[in-house]
Amino acid sequence: MRLAYDPALARRASDPGEFGRVAVLLGGDSSEREISLMSGQAVLAALTRRGVAAAAFDPQEHSLLELLEQRFDRVWIALHGPGGEDGTVQGALEYLGIPYTGSGVAGSAIGMDKLRTKRLAQAIGVASPEAMELHGPQDFELALERLRVPLIVKPASQGSSVGMTKVESPEMLPAAYAAAAAVDRSVFAEPWITGREYTVALLQGGALPSIRIETPTGFYDYQAKYFRDDTRYFCPSGLSQPAELHLQSLAVAAFAAAGGEGWGRADFMMDAAGRALLLEVNTVPGMTGHSLVPMAARAAGIDFDELVWRVLETSFVRVRSGPR
Numbered sequence: 001m002r003l004a005y006d007p008a009l010a011r012r013a014s015d016p017g018e019f020g021r022v023a024v025l026l027g028g029d030s031s032e033r034e035i036s037l038m039s040g041q042a043v044l045a046a047l048t049r050r051g052v053a054a055a056a057f058d059p060q061e062h063s064l065l066e067l068l069e070q071r072f073d074r075v076w077i078a079l080h081g082p083g084g085e086d087g088t089v090q091g092a093l094e095y096l097g098i099p100y101t102g103s104g105v106a107g108s109a110i111g112m113d114k115l116r117t118k119r120l121a122q123a124i125g126v127a128s129p130e131a132m133e134l135h136g137p138q139d140f141e142l143a144l145e146r147l148r149v150p151l152i153v154k155p156a157s158q159g160s161s162v163g164m165t166k167v168e169s170p171e172m173l174p175a176a177y178a179a180a181a182a183v184d185r186s187v188f189a190e191p192w193i194t195g196r197e198y199t200v201a202l203l204q205g206g207a208l209p210s211i212r213i214e215t216p217t218g219f220y221d222y223q224a225k226y227f228r229d230d231t232r233y234f235c236p237s238g239l240s241q242p243a244e245l246h247l248q249s250l251a252v253a254a255f256a257a258a259g260g261e262g263w264g265r266a267d268f269m270m271d272a273a274g275r276a277l278l279l280e281v282n283t284v285p286g287m288t289g290h291s292l293v294p295m296a297a298r299a300a301g302i303d304f305d306e307l308v309w310r311v312l313e314t315s316f317v318r319v320r321s322g323p324r
């Protein structure tokens with residue numbers, strides 16, 4: 001039993017019965033477990049309100065094999081971070097023959113890797129801040145020379161700003177590198193961009209209205225994302241119509257270049273010249289009531305329950321094939 005991928009099978013559903021029994025994958029064992037539990041519970045509640053036969057399933061507590069034993073027909077993936085958003089769960093579901101929402105194995109793995117995402121986006125003409133991979137102290141001098149301070153050091157594969165540091169003076173670089181290297185083998189540095197920050201949600205091949213994010217510190221970090229109440233969001237973002245359409249097209253193109261499918265989000269910052277630079281793509285963005293994708297959907301007239309339904313529809317492109 002395997003899954004086949006066929007984009008021609010994309011379609012809308014009008015009846016909850018078309019989805020069969022749905023497992024909402026939530027929790028998991030990444031550093032973003034708590035956020036995933038919140039996303040997953042919100043998704044489960046929405047599916048239930050819409051009459052879908054759905055249940056929560058935490059892969060930290062149950063083997064994925066139980067999805068077959070419990071006869072689930074498809075999976076809504078609400079896992080964030082490594083182990084859930086990086087292609088590993090997607091690969092297991094391919095092997096088990098259970099259709100799932102969002103990006104496939106390759107797109108998930110690439111999206112989890114910020115450095116590879118940037119390279120693929122740049123290859124199709126979507127600009128991204130210059131990046132330099134840091135393998136160890138031997139690279140510090142060149143990075144400082146090329147990128148100058150302030151710069152930002154990031155682990156390539158964690159989400160929620162874990163292990164990221166703004167480096168404001170050269171002496172800060174060793175500690176910043178150590179913090180990133182503690183959570184990931186791949187570490188890189190980017191120049192610090194001082195312009196405005198935007199994010200664009202992607203759904204079923206199109207882009208939703210962009211959101212402008214304003215933080216008092218200029219750093220939309222873990223605290224700003226989940227705990228501070230002085231982070232401000234603007235949706236519509238205030239861009240002119242042509243600028244909005246341009247940013248949306250960059251988001252669609254970057255997401256596709258990274259192999260993204262179904263739904264997701266692309267993060268950008270504007271440089272001093274007003275050019276949008278891609279920071280990263282997210283293949284399983286947050287889905288709590290306060291999250292960015294639901295906010296963008298609302299601005300497009302799509303309420304939370306409808307958004308969750310449409311994301312579930314993205315699983316229709318994956319179908320069982322071969323003998324059981």
Ligand SMILES: Nc1ncnc2c1ncn2[C@@H]1O[C@H](COP(=O)(O)OP(=O)(O)O)[C@@H](O)[C@H]1O
Pocket residue numbers: 114129152158159160161162190191192193194197218219220221267269279280
């Ligand atoms: N090059 C940069 N210059 C300035 N701020 C940045 C830069 N890269 C990231 N940031 C800030 O850090 C936040 C998190 O970075 P991002 O690459 O989107 O990773 P993640 O969201 O996975 O933690 C961004 O939302 C932005 O506020």
Ligand SMILES: [Mg+2]
Pocket residue numbers: 267279280
């Ligand atoms: Mg981000």
